[in-house]
Amino acid sequence: LDREEPNYFGAGPALLPTSVLQQAAKDLINYDNIGIGAGEISHRSKAGTSIIDQTKNSIKELLNVPDTHEVFFLQGGGTTGFSSIVANLSAAYIKKHQKIGTPYYVIDGTWSKKSFEEAERLGFNPKVIVNSKEIDGKFGTIPSVDKWNIPKNLDDISFIYYCDNETVNGVEFREFPFDKFPNVEIVADMSSNFLSKPVDVSKYGLIFAGAQKNVGVSGVSIYIIKKSLLQQASADELKKLGQHVVPIAFDYPTVVNNNSAYNTIPTFTVHIVNLVLKNLIEKGGLKAQEAENIEKSNLLYSILDKYPTVFNMPVEKSARSRMNIVFTIKDGSLDNEFIKEAENAKLSGLKGHRSVGGMRASLYNAVTLKSTKLLCEFVEDFAKKHQ
Numbered sequence: 001l002d003r004e005e006p007n008y009f010g011a012g013p014a015l016l017p018t019s020v021l022q023q024a025a026k027d028l029i030n031y032d033n034i035g036i037g038a039g040e041i042s043h044r045s046k047a048g049t050s051i052i053d054q055t056k057n058s059i060k061e062l063l064n065v066p067d068t069h070e071v072f073f074l075q076g077g078g079t080t081g082f083s084s085i086v087a088n089l090s091a092a093y094i095k096k097h098q099k100i101g102t103p104y105y106v107i108d109g110t111w112s113k114k115s116f117e118e119a120e121r122l123g124f125n126p127k128v129i130v131n132s133k134e135i136d137g138k139f140g141t142i143p144s145v146d147k148w149n150i151p152k153n154l155d156d157i158s159f160i161y162y163c164d165n166e167t168v169n170g171v172e173f174r175e176f177p178f179d180k181f182p183n184v185e186i187v188a189d190m191s192s193n194f195l196s197k198p199v200d201v202s203k204y205g206l207i208f209a210g211a212q213k214n215v216g217v218s219g220v221s222i223y224i225i226k227k228s229l230l231q232q233a234s235a236d237e238l239k240k241l242g243q244h245v246v247p248i249a250f251d252y253p254t255v256v257n258n259n260s261a262y263n264t265i266p267t268f269t270v271h272i273v274n275l276v277l278k279n280l281i282e283k284g285g286l287k288a289q290e291a292e293n294i295e296k297s298n299l300l301y302s303i304l305d306k307y308p309t310v311f312n313m314p315v316e317k318s319a320r321s322r323m324n325i326v327f328t329i330k331d332g333s334l335d336n337e338f339i340k341e342a343e344n345a346k347l348s349g350l351k352g353h354r355s356v357g358g359m360r361a362s363l364y365n366a367v368t369l370k371s372t373k374l375l376c377e378f379v380e381d382f383a384k385k386h387q
């Protein structure tokens with residue numbers, strides 16, 4: 001069970017540490033010496049419950065999750081969250097305020113836009129609090145909060161949703177402006193930067209992430225929710241107000257009350273997350289991981305910035321993602337050559353998202369400093385040839 005260490009920069013599903021996958025492969029056959037694999041055990045058995053509990057506990061440990069918050073898992077990925085979040089948090093708002101609230105969305109890239117559109121499609125009448133493309137003409141900035149369209153009465157806001165790292169556009173928040181929104185529930189999509197840095201969980205109503213970038217393979221998503229948001233209007237109350245009832249498999253209180261095993265959770269997939277988190281804890285936790293991620297992204301950005309006649313950097317410096325480094329080659333006819341030569345040098349997964357074009361190097365937690373340096377050398381050689 002071996003492989004040559006890949007230098008893979010794909011955006012997702014993404015690279016995982018080889019040692020983790022080797023252990024996972026063994027556990028797929030025979031988990032913890034019980035004679036069957038982690039994908040074969042019941043999600044409610046002792047071993048299945050232990051996998052769920054261990055994974056939850058590692059998340060709590062890594063992020064210092066306070067007692068006010070709960071961790072749970074759901075089948076599906078980011079998009080499943082787009083629908084379930086608006087339904088659950090609207091029901092929580094109704095329970096607390098006895099009226100229908102308005103969800104507000106920060107749109108700073110492809111994924112927050114999609115999430116907003118899903119809330120709209122489902123009939124929750126969301127509003128846009130800021131759209132960076134409307135302000136700056138493109139997704140590549142995070143407009144300062146004085147440019148946001150903040151409603152007068154914050155009490156009417158059921159939640160504010162934003163995407164902490166826009167995977168496609170390479171835009172990442174350094175810090176959400178929490179102080180402008182006292183007592184408003186803030187929801188963050190951290191699908192592509194989850195556990196890449198320490199986060200103050202207490203400031204959030206909800207954090208969610210699909211597993212398949214930094215912490216596992218696809219099939220499961222991770223939620224950290226403020227416990228008070230589990231108090232939600234009942235199906236009957238929602239129907240009376242003409243509101244959607246939340247489908248049972250995505251009803252957060254039901255999922256939490258059943259320790260994430262109301263229905264069949266993909267136990268093996270959760271176990272892979274479990275192994276990734278143990279590895280992260282052994283490596284020194286989130287502070288160490290953040291330092292490494294800063295170092296990797298600084299290295300690559302500094303090489304790209306060094307050759308402004310060759311590369312175009314579409315993201316404003318203050319909003320640059322440490323996870324997804326987006327750049328284009330000024331002479332677009334060189335795109336294929338860049339990708340081909342990179343593949344020859346065993347550097348893969350660099351093609352930009354189809355909606356943006358150009359290149360994207362994803363430097364998730366599992367991408368090593370060594371791989372990053374190899375990429376930097378390649379980029380510099382390419383730039384010297386074409387400047």
Ligand code: PLP
Binds near residue numbers: 076
């Ligand atoms: N949110 C972010 C930030 C993403 O990067 C992605 C996918 O890449 C999604 C949501 C959608 O995730 P999924 O494909 O698991 O539905």
